[in-house]
Amino acid sequence: MKQVVVCRPVNNIPINGAMEYLLDGEGGVRIFDSTEQAEKELRDAGCVDEELRHMLFLESCGACRRCGSPLFRSLIPQYEYQCFTCDEDFYKCEQEGEPCGTHTTFSLCS
Numbered sequence: 001m002k003q004v005v006v007c008r009p010v011n012n013i014p015i016n017g018a019m020e021y022l023l024d025g026e027g028g029v030r031i032f033d034s035t036e037q038a039e040k041e042l043r044d045a046g047c048v049d050e051e052l053r054h055m056l057f058l059e060s061c062g063a064c065r066r067c068g069s070p071l072f073r074s075l076i077p078q079y080e081y082q083c084f085t086c087d088e089d090f091y092k093c094e095q096e097g098e099p100c101g102t103h104t105t106f107s108l109c110s
């Protein structure tokens with residue numbers, strides 16, 4: 001089952017594509033076990049269909065090479081992945097470990 005994070009346009013207004021993530025009680029990004037679970041919890045919290053339609057459910061696409069947490073697609077165009085535990089965005093080469101010839105940040109690329 002794919003883990004899921006939920007994001008929406010900042011303040012529910014789509015400006016410059018800026019998105020904000022749904023947080024857990026401790027200020028970290030909330031990671032759900034599935035889209036169904038996320039939708040259910042949002043509905044339980046009082047979200048209506050109209051609100052849910054504007055939300056984006058991002059499915060995990062692997063595990064972080066650095067910390068093992070679920071990895072998600074980055075919303076930043078130049079990056080491929082992001083890890084909420086590391087609180088970082090990663091280039092494709094950083095997580096897939098293949099030298100891309102462009103990026104030389106961190107050891108997987110060298």
Ligand SMILES: [Zn+2]
Pocket residue numbers: 064065066067068069083084085086087
């Ligand atoms: Zn990580």
